[in-house]
Structure formats: structure tokens, C-alpha cells
Amino acid sequence: MTSPSPTTSIDHPHGPLVFLHETWVLYRRAVLKLFRRPVILYFSLIQPMVWLLLFGQNFERIAQSPGMSDSFGGLSFLAFFAPAVMLQTILFGAGQSGLGLINDLDSGFLEKLLTTPINRMTILLGRVLGDMTRMMVQAVIILIAAFVGGIRFGADGIQMTITYYYGLPGILAALGIALLFGLVLAGFNVAVALTTRNTESTFLISNFLTLPLMFTSSALLPVELLPDWLQVISSINPVTYAINALRVLLYGPAIAPSGQHVVDTVLIAVGMLSVLAAITLTVGTTRFRYVVR
Amino acid sequence: MSAIIEVQNLVKTYPDGTEAVRGISFDVAEGEFFGFLGPNGAGKTTTIKIIITLMPYTSGQVLVMGFDRAHQANAIRQVIGYAPQDVGVDDDLTGRENLLMQGELFHMKHTALRQRVDELLDLMDLTNDAERPAGSYSGGMRKRLDLATGLMHRPRILFLDEPTTGLDPQNRANLWVYLERLNQQEHLTIFLTTHYMEEADRLCHRLAIIDHGEIRTIGSPRNLKQDIGGDVISLRFQSNGMPLPEQCEQARDLLAAAPFALGADLFDEGVNVYAQQGGTVVPELIRLLEDHDLKVAQLSLTSPSLDDVFLKHTGHQIRQEGPIENWRNRRGGFGRSRRRR
Secondary structure, three states, X not given: OOOOOOOOOOOOOOOHXXXXXXXXXXXXXXXXXXXXXXXXXXXXXXXXXXXXXXXXXXXHHHHHXXXXXXXXXXXXXXXXXXXXXXXXXXXXHHHHHHHHHHHHHHHOHHHHHHOOOOOHHHHHHHHHHHHHHHHHHHHHHHHHHHHHHOEEEEOOEEEEOOOOOOHHHHHHHHHHHHHHHHHHHHHHHHHHHHHHOOHHHHHHHHXXXXXXXXXXXXXXXXXXXXOHHHHHHHHHOHHHHHHHHHHXXXXXXXXXXXXXXXXXXXXXXXXXXXXXXXXXHHHHHHHHXXXXX | OXXXXXXXXXXXXXXXXXXXXEEEEEEEEOOOEEEEEOOOOOOHHHHHXXXXXXXXXXXXXXXXXXXXXXXXXXXXXXXXXXXXXXXXXXXXXXXXXXXXXXXXXXXXXXHHHHHHHHHHHHHOOXXXXXXXXXXXXXXXXXXXXXXXXXXXXXXXXXXXXXXXXXXXXXXXXXXXXXXXXXXXXOOOEEEEEEOOHHHHHHHOOEEXXXXXXXXXXXXOHHHHHHHHOOEEEEEEXXXXXXXXXXXXXXXXXXXXXXXXXXXXXXXXXXXXXXXXXXXXXXXXXXXXXXXXXXXOOEEEEEOXXXXXXXXXXXXXXXXXXXXXXXXXXXXXOOOOOOOOO
């Protein structure tokens, strides 16, 4: 029998720093992959841009019309709609992260990682953090596009139709909400991908969910303008709460749901999304542990 | 020579009752090039996945460099390298990035890391393509990169699951040269599974013939072939192109008892007779058969090959695929909804 030579350390190092290092290496891989295929990043933004800049134009007069503009908090429809497009992009993009995981599963890449002594959870964490990064990049691009789209060139010079009530802190807080929303979906998609283990089904499921979730929320219109039955659904749709929080953080109290304080709107969203993220991430992690056990 | 892998009575039964591995035992010596030869579904991949800690097992004992598979999985992971059947490289990353990432996961430090990457790129003749994405590599190059990533942390044992499946003959022969180089120059113990006779014959110092989850025989290709004794005379009996099983059996019984033959076996369409200096016994053999009204339709005389060894120990040829290994698609395997050649 061979005994390990005493000079070589056989124990894989462990501890929080090691965990962070391994997560970092795998996270960097995920981000590197993202920029190796920038086409995916750009093309996944085309659709939201169409929604934002073309679809939004259809409703512009409605938001401005007398009697309506109060419901829209005095915002242009573009401004009103931009947070919804941000979340929609995250919803769509989350499908792709599931696909990446299935690719690793099928290609032998994951199998090979599992024969190394790294902590199993860093594999999942690196990927989820990579997805978060992509979502943030996309969300920022949407915000910029909305801002630029809102610039008007009139006789009296250049005019911004979108102004941020709380400035940069508000924008950063809004991105935080979007990030939390992304976590919910990342967990969900990991769970779906590891359950179906099939790219087509994963893609279908995430695509299938996106539009119904948007249309049954306050994405397109203020809740009070929706039919009663949709108001009921929208009141249990987490997308509604996430969008409401994004709007108040970006545009201030005027757009807060009637009678609600800005802080409450944000806290409700944070609470709801945190609970949901905890649930989906737990399920996703459980599925992952099962697959790599 | 000391054993670097020791497997005792290893059993793997899937939850649905499929017995993939039925109590196998074997040792692999340090520095050895060891092979598992068997058809798909024989239990080769299951055994390898148990040893490399990817799959739980039902009972038995597995020691790798003295570490017990049951509770020292992480120590084992430290000393093994693995190249899966599906190439485990990231196609979006360059060859160099793939290697760097692997090294970093093993916490290799800056200078040592870069040196090792250059060394392996050189060893695998990938230096000129190091900055290209692995997705643009040819099949043979991707496989070489895969081997290199598995070697970053200087493992003591390299596990290869059907390393040349899916490669064309030229790339296959090419890869053999690299594998031999690793075994000889790097003093690496290599454990490979294959269903290619030529591969096992060419590469393995010792091999185990495995079929239906059991090891039928273990030995060096040379000894296994010598055990057959002399040459192999293959006979076929046919009428209008149809095989005649009864005549085959009759001939087998007759020839097994003949003084000039060392033995005889049935195979799917004919009979194999083993004899010293086969050429000299052919006339006598034909005469004996004709005396019993057995008319030979086709006769060939060959030195024994591993095909003959396989046939002798399993009673069938390796080419006919066994009960296809769909159990690998169930739990335990990873997301295998895809094809398997």
C-alpha cells in the first residue's frame, strides 16, 4: 500500500477565504463567458429596447391625457414603463442562466469540476453571481436607454423628460431591488434547469412565464386602471411590488400606490422578494445538491 | 510494485435493482497503464465513477493511494485527474484560460501556476493555439486540452473514460502517443476504459476484461493472448449463406476433443479452434470434419488477438453491444439525456 508522502500536503485547504477564492474563480469564468459571446448580451437587449422605445410610444398620449396623468404620477409613459422593462429583461435573461447550467451538465464540464476538491456550493454560487452581473449590466443599459429616449429637442432647447427624484442613491437602491428580483429568478431557473435537465423545456418555461407575469402586474398601467379581476391578480403578483418599489425609488412619492408611504412601498417589496428569493434559492440549492451528491 | 488503487468486492446496485457492478476486485500498481476492456453497459464507467468519487456505491472497499473512498473523498480528489468521455473543457475560454482556471481551483500560486500551464501546453503541443477559444479546436486538440486540464495539479493517477471515442482513426492513434508519453515521461499511473481492442492492446500494461458487471480475467495483453495458446482457426459453417448452429456445436465438440487442438469455442456464427502452429493442423482438421460430414464454408487462421481473448472469456464478441447501458441515464449520471455512441 502506498502511503502519501509526508512532504506533500494532501488536505485541500479550507476556510472562508478558500471558499471565496473558489467562488471568485468560477464567477470570473461566468463573466468571461458572457463577454466572449457579447452577441447574446446585445441581442437579449433588442427586445426590451423595442418594448421600451416603440411600444411605449403607443401609450405616450394616454399618460399625458387630462385625468390620466394623476394616475401616472405626472410621468411620461416612457419613464413609467422603464422599470417594467428592466424587470422584463431580467425575467427573460434568467432563462439563459438555466441553459448555461444544463450545458455544463451535458458537456462533462461539471463532472470534471466535481472530481476536484472544491466546495460544491461555489459552483452554484459562481454561476448565480455571474448571472446577477449580467442582469445588472442589462438593467443599467435599459435605464440609460430610457433616459436618453426621454430627451426632447424642442424650440426652447434640450429638455429631459425623465428626472430622478432621489438622484444616484435612488438609482442604486432601485438596482438593488432589481438584483433581489434577479435572485428570485436565478433560484427559480436553477431549480427548473436541474429538474428538466433539458434546454428546450427550460427555455420554454421561462419564456412562458414572462409575459403573463408582466401583464398581470402594474407594468403597463397603474393598478387602479386595470379591470377588477386583474387588480386582484396584480395584488398577489410579486412583479407588481417590485415595479412599484422601482418607481418610487426612481421618481419619488408622486407615483407611490395610493395612500402608501414611499418607505412602505420599498419595504414591502424587499420583504416579499427576500422571502421569495429564500424559497427559490433553497429549492435550487436542494436540486443542485441532489445532482452533485 | 505497490498498489496505488485497491478495489475489493465492489458492488453497485441501482435503486431500481440493476446490478451494474457485481463484486469486482482488482489492484492497479503505481506507474501502471491499466485498462478496463468491455462493451457498453459492462460496468466500466460505473466503476471509474465510483473510484473518482462521482458516484456512491453499494458495498465493497475502494482505496486510492491508501485513502478510503468511503470517508476520504476529498483526499482522493487531490491526487486524481479525470478526463470524462464528454470533453470537459469550456469552449468559450481559450486553451490557456481553461488551464489557468483549473490550476486556480487547486489554489496554485502565480509563478508555479503559469509554469505548469506552459509546461502542459508544450507537452500537449498546444502552445501555438493557447490563445484561441477551445471551441475552435479540432476534436483531437480538445481532447488533449481536456487531458492537460486534468493534469494541472500533478495528480498521481489519471482516469480516462473512453478517451478516443468519437475521434477519427488518425486522431486516435495520435492521442495514444500522448498517453504513452504521459505514462512514461511523467510516471503517471493511467486507468482507462475502452471498448477498442487495438487501444487496450497498444496502451495497457495490464487489462481487465469486464462484462455484465464482472471481471472475467486480468492480465497483460501478451499473457492473455498467450493463454489462448497457439493460433486461432476460425471456422464457419453455412448453407446458402445461413449459419448452421447445430453443425457448429457438433464441430466444437469434435474439435475440443481432438488431440491436435488446445480447445474450441463457439461464437455467434462459427467455431474458434486454438492450436499450436495452426497452419500444420489445418489439413488434419478438415479431414476430421469431413469424416463427420461437416463441410467448412470458410476458414481463417490468425494469431490470437484480444478479440479472441474476449470471446474466450465472455462467450461473445465485444462488437455486439450488450444490453445498452441505459442505467447510466438514470440517477447518478449527470444530465445524460443525450446520445451515447
